[in-house]
């Protein structure tokens with residue numbers, strides 16, 4: 193399997209490119225609007241064909257490139273069925289693997305950051321979305337977030353994966369790229385060290401985080417699988433522009 197971890201700097205998102213060497217089929221997980229051309233160039237460079245895009249959840253901090261990539265390449269939009277978006281081509285759910293050539297992707301229902309969130313296990317890697325980040329976890333105060341559900345998703349489901357499983361998060365804001373289940377179980381300051389449920393819930397409810405600056409545009413845009421909604425103010429235009437594109441006037 194070809195595997196690339198691609199960084200999108202506007203929202204500090206990691207997009208994952210998985211390519212099947214036998215069939216030439218590829219999938220992008222959590223592609224982001226400003227970097228869709230960069231991702232496509234990477235796919236072309238590797239001689240692959242994009243067959244699916246797949247998101248871990250409805251994002252509040254960026255707009256998915258799913259719809260744009262479908263328009264440009266004919267790729268199908270895979271997304272958790274539970275979110276019931278009208279624009280999904282391939283509704284996915286736990287128990288039904290997504291097959292990309294010889295690559296098998298196992299969706300893991302991991303609600304708590306959002307109520308429809310899924311992580312994706314691929315062999316000895318797990319793409320944890322915003323459920324589990326390196327030394328952190330996604331916030332639980334928007335999008336039907338629920339710290340109790342997140343605790344069960346991470347401590348109950350993700351931490352039950354083999355210790356050596358590599359953890360690839362959807363974001364990192366401090367230049368970290370990869371971790372492992374063993375490392376997060378041991379030293380994640382929010383969920384590691386066998387922290388009990390009530391202590392985690394208390395911690396999450398006390399975070400008092402700022403209102404997400406792009407959420408009011410990202411949610412409607414992502415419910416349409418990646419439309420930049422009208423009215424995005426100039427100070428947030430970088431979420432919709434291509435990286436490297438200069439805005440005139």
Ligand SMILES: [Fe+2]
Pocket residue numbers: 249250251252253305322330
């Ligand atoms: Fe998120």
